[in-house]
Amino acid sequence: KFAEKELRKRQARDEFDRHLTDIADKIRKLREQDRKLTHLVDERHTTLQDAKGKYASLEALQQAALGGADDGIQGWLQGAGLEQNHRVAQKLDVESGWEKAVETVLGDYLQAICVSDITPVTENIGKLKTGEITIFRDQSKDGGSVQTENTLAAKTSGAPAAAVEILSRVRVAESLGQALSIRETLSDGASVVTADGVWLGKNWLRVSRDKEGKAGILAREHQMRRLKSDVRELQARHDSARKLLNDGRMRLTQLEERREALQRDASSLLNEYSEVKAALDSARYRMDQAN
Numbered sequence: 001k002f003a004e005k006e007l008r009k010r011q012a013r014d015e016f017d018r019h020l021t022d023i024a025d026k027i028r029k030l031r032e033q034d035r036k037l038t039h040l041v042d043e044r045h046t047t048l049q050d051a052k053g054k055y056a057s058l059e060a061l062q063q064a065a066l067g068g069a070d071d072g073i074q075g076w077l078q079g080a081g082l083e084q085n086h087r088v089a090q091k092l093d094v095e096s097g098w099e100k101a102v103e104t105v106l107g108d109y110l111q112a113i114c115v116s117d118i119t120p121v122t123e124n125i126g127k128l129k130t131g132e133i134t135i136f137r138d139q140s141k142d143g144g145s146v147q148t149e150n151t152l153a154a155k156t157s158g159a160p161a162a163a164v165e166i167l168s169r170v171r172v173a174e175s176l177g178q179a180l181s182i183r184e185t186l187s188d189g190a191s192v193v194t195a196d197g198v199w200l201g202k203n204w205l206r207v208s209r210d211k212e213g214k215a216g217i218l219a220r221e222h223q224m225r226r227l228k229s230d231v232r233e234l235q236a237r238h239d240s241a242r243k244l245l246n247d248g249r250m251r252l253t254q255l256e257e258r259r260e261a262l263q264r265d266a267s268s269l270l271n272e273y274s275e276v277k278a279a280l281d282s283a284r285y286r287m288d289q290a291n
Contacts, residue, residue: 073128094218170191179194
């Protein structure tokens with residue numbers, strides 16, 4: 001009887017030992033995974049914050065360039081319910097390499113506010129006390145199309161109707177030499193511009209260059225769009241790594257709690273086994289003595 005009981009207790013003890021060894025191995029692997037994921041999350045967090053910081057700096061520069069720092073204008077826009085409306089620069093997509101030309105031709109019109117209907121805006125225009133504002137209608141009122149072939153308008157998309165009208169009156173030239181040749185054939189009111197922003201009319205020329213080599217409004221807007229997309233991707237990657245880390249830590253906590261429970265049960269079982277083993281040894285001793 002004692003021998004059978006001792007065997008059962010010993011088998012149960014060995015089973016506990018196997019479970020504890022298995023859990024200890026899983027805990028070791030999870031701790032190693034936690035160390036690696038913690039490093040990965042920290043690394044991705046730093047990269048994400050750097051990207052957000054760059055975007056915030058560009059956004060501040062862009063807001064200032066687009067008149068966002070003018071309290072008088074901002075107050076009027078809020079009163080007119082237009083503070084969320086896009087500026088022309090924020091809607092424009094420009095073919096790579098032609099940003100400077102578009103900036104030169106549109107100039108301050110890049111700051112113009114885009115609306116679906118100008119008439120309601122006129123009701124609030126008398127409330128504007130300081131500053132200047134330009135309003136562009138998104139779609140042409142008559143719905144007509146503008147001829148854009150071989151013009152600067154063909155180098156853009158997303159432009160409001162008024163901007164398209166302006167750009168469609170400006171022909172494009174691949175070089176200054178070609179622009180000079182085209183100028184000889186221009187009619188009154190027409191003009192031609194090169195990709196690097198040399199703008200010529202029949203009797204005039206205009207060139208605009210960035211101060212201190214800083215990026216222009218459109219180049220900065222495109223940079224912000226790319227950076228915003230990068231931030232979204234970086235945020236998703238950071239959140240994914242963070243979820244893996246949290247899930248791993250939850251599993252690690254569960255395993256550690258399970259190990260503690262097994263250790264308590266194993267300790268109790270070991271005491272029981274020791275008692276049974278001692279009783280068995282004593283019985284065997286008495287049998288030996290009797291023989």
